Amino acid sequence: MLCELRVKNLALIESLELSFDQEKSSGLVVMTGETGAGKSIMLRAIQLLSGGRASVDWIRNGAESCEVEALFEVDAGHDRLLQKLEESGFGRDTTVILKRVLNSAGRSRFYVNGSLATARNVADLTADMLNVASQHDHQQLLQPGLHLDIVDTLGELWPARQELAGLYGQWLTKTEALGELRRQEQEKEQKQDFLKFQIQEIRQAELQPGEDELLATEKKRLKNAQTLIKVSQESYRLFANDLLDMLTRLRQNMGQLAALDPDVVKLAENISGYSFLAEDYVNELRDYRDSLGNDPYRLEKVNERLDLIQQLKRKYGETVDHVLEFAQKSEAEVQQYENMDKNIKTLEKEVLALERELVGQAGQLSEKRRRVGRDLEKAMAAELSSLAFDRAAFQVKWLEVERVPEKMRSSGWDRGEFFFSANPGEPAKPLAKIASGGELSRLMLAMKCLLAKKDMVETVIFDEVDAGIGGQAAEAVAGKIKELAGHHQVFCITHLPQIAARGSQHFQVSKSVDGGRTQSAVIRLSPEKRVAELARMLAGDSATGQTEAWAKELLLKGESRI
Template identity: 40%
Template sequence: MLQELHVTNFALIDSLHLSFGAGLNILTGETGAGKSIIIDALGLALGERASGGDVVRTGTERATVEAAFDLSGAPPEVRARLAEAGLDGEEDDVLLVARELSRGGGKSQCRINGRLMPVSALKAIADGLVDVHGQHEHQSLLHADRHVDILDDWCGREALDLRAEVAAQLSALNGLRREREQLQTDARERARTLDLYRFQQEEIAGAHLRPAEEEELLADRSRLANAEKLSAAAQEGYAALSGGDRGGGGALDALNAALAAVAHAAALDGSLSGVIEALQGAVSYAEDASHELRDYQEGVEFNPERLEEIESRLDLLRTLKRKYGETVDEIIAYGDELAGKLDRLEHAEAREDELTAAIEKAQAALDRTAAKLTLVRKGVSADFAQRIMRELADLGMAATKFEVSIEPQAPTSRGANRVEFLLSPNPGEPLRPLARIASGGEMSRIMLAMKSVLVRAGGTPTMIFDEVDVGVGGRTAQVIADKLDALAGQAQILCITHLPQIASRADTHFYIEKCVDGGRTTVSVATLDAEGRVEEIARMLGGTRRTEAVVQHAREMLSVG
């Protein structure tokens, strides 16, 4: 049950707080007073999107909507959704919802019991708590494709589970069909693709690529292209160390001379032993470097033919990289991928046979599930129709006959049935589709009858009716008031109305008013006491003409209600 609603800086609302009670909660006010703004704000608390663009009040940066729900009578489906969202361990059986919207569609936040949550999680939970019946929802009965949803709501969990299974099976079946259709498209295109893939595979395979080959080739090219420089540098280094062809005078001779000189001095002063070791090490390192430079210089390769081979190979790699990848490793990977593509294309006929068998199997499974769903629907449709007719009798349509037509059709995500509600409002008249015979007043009563049946079947604990009385009056208004009053004994009802017949039945009555204060228009809400209700019912009865007779009539309606 919805307990509290607090709205700040939303549309024309500065700040308002409503405390709802059990039973029938009525909201009334002049036309254009802002009643629908409150329903829009409540919609945010139920996970709906903000309607009408920027809803943040002019002059402010953020709008907030907070709602509190009593979960003590919540349906099992709501408990399950709370568990899925990790909210099943909350205390006090209270659900606190907060939505915050920033100006210009900026940052938006949704909190459930103080925890940041996605709006989708809030909507999944709220859908099981509140059922909103908009001003023109009864017109949806004119669209036969909505009838199957209403019937399945009545059927309950079994039908909804089967529907979900049908949708999943149909999706899988369509996927198999699309794959087969793809295989069956232009055979010549497949042949052209095969030729292309084979050429590419042969070109890559013929190159005999090796991982890291390009790096090795680049290093070899650098050495061969600079062979003379490398040889000269090695020769110069060797000569500097050993003296080379100069017959002495190299760094090694100088180091050995220094070692000999210090060795004599070390015999006189032991502190020079460290210098001796350093010089000995320097001589050893210099000798090793000299030998390595000599060997390197002798091994430098002068091979123009090999250099030409490397350049040719690098040209091939550049050509392949332009076609198949940015690196040699990517070209090798693409070659491996081609093998799989070729295999699939070359075995397309075998795959097509496999798909045909899989499609037949999937179609049979879908047909079985759809048949089960049909049996569930047909098994409850007569009882559903009988209950609707009993409700319609209470609403002054005792002679009306109502029937659920269930006919076969090609499977969709909602099953393999065309479900349509048929009506005969007068004795002797044949049953016909609702869209062809029902008047506006009849449609409102039929929708109320359905809501009454569904709520008795364990529907949502709170129902919101936004001007369900639109387009009706007189006797129809009275029977709608009676039915809303009866519904309020089974669920919490919030109802926006212009009819005094309905307003007089309120357990809690809110008066909504639009006023101008300091040059700014503001929507405010007051909870009416007994005398306030008399005044409001009188206004609804007489408009601007407030007479004692009108006031007395209002008191009489309230005493009966």
């Protein structure tokens, strides 16, 4: 339950601290005040604390930032919320303090129990702590797409719905994959023939990695073959006929010197080694000369080979390696095509198995929803009866959809919509066609009461949901809100004295000008001031002694129902 609320520099509020009774975890807290006084400050503060969008226009003029802070006491049995707190690193304490600071640059900082948090953190936590019902909820109730969500919430069917959504996602993925395979199968023969042609063209060339570079080098050599042969022949002749003979005679002479003088032995050995090395060079030069040859057709063959390689590179890759890689990938793709029939049959079996499971689960969920729908009709009839709709009709109508997987959504086949008739004999119509705002307010209140019984949320906030209601309907709405406050902490921002009189705590929001600045204030009313406030709500500025008597009577009736 919400125990304390602190607001600073929010709209017309400069500074505000409110404490709410903690004697019990239920009770009705009402807030009243003149139009424009700032009664919805409570809702705006809660919206900020819940991670909702904020506007810098909400910051009080002249301030750098606004702050909202609230202290909650959580029921020790609320395991889901306590587990969320613990898993998020905020501890498992039943006392929870939420805080948000919004600066003039539009940036927000969130805190949970003093630790920094994200907007998602606080939104997730407050979803289990607070339930806000405003006039905006009226509009949501008019959206048929949300009606199925309400049915699933009341029937506690969300786990089954989420399981179905996961299964539907698997089926959809497999079905799309199967469709793609079948499309490819239609193109298989043409595509496969083309791939085989490309592979054959590459493989017949018998390419070798780096072959183009080697051929380019050979081409350069062949273009200069005559010069290479002439120069190498002349070099060989000079080396073999002249220099080699001289080195041989030199080696022989040095051998004679070494035999006569030991000091020359080392020099003779070095010169001898040099001469033998020269003989090796001569042999290498001869081999090089002989390798050149003079095949007039070799250059033509090299050019043809390079042209073929260049043609393949233009088609399949920038380098020979890329061309060979293309061939490997194409061969793998051909293999896939050859395995396609097998893959299609395997996938067809998987899709069929998923369809059977999907249809089974969707059918079971649909039956449960219809049972919940019938229960909802009965429960709403009882709730509406207590809200001055004696013979109203509330119906959950289901759109008939062909029960095949192709007609399914992730939520199943069901398309439900709420219909309503306030008057006997009149056909029920979609909620969107209900003209009366008062009727819609009571419908929403009845729905909120049913939903509140299904969740662990301890605090419910109503923001002027009594719009368009008066007379007997106002009494009925007041009684229903008071009934809800018997097992929840309920805050109600209201303009109805019937509701205000039933509050166990009554706060008044007022607006004043101080030092040229307008500001709102919220005070808890004493019994005497409650009489005056109720009198104002009954008769405005023309309150009389009789009006005050009516106000006291309202309070007595309200207190007798507390």
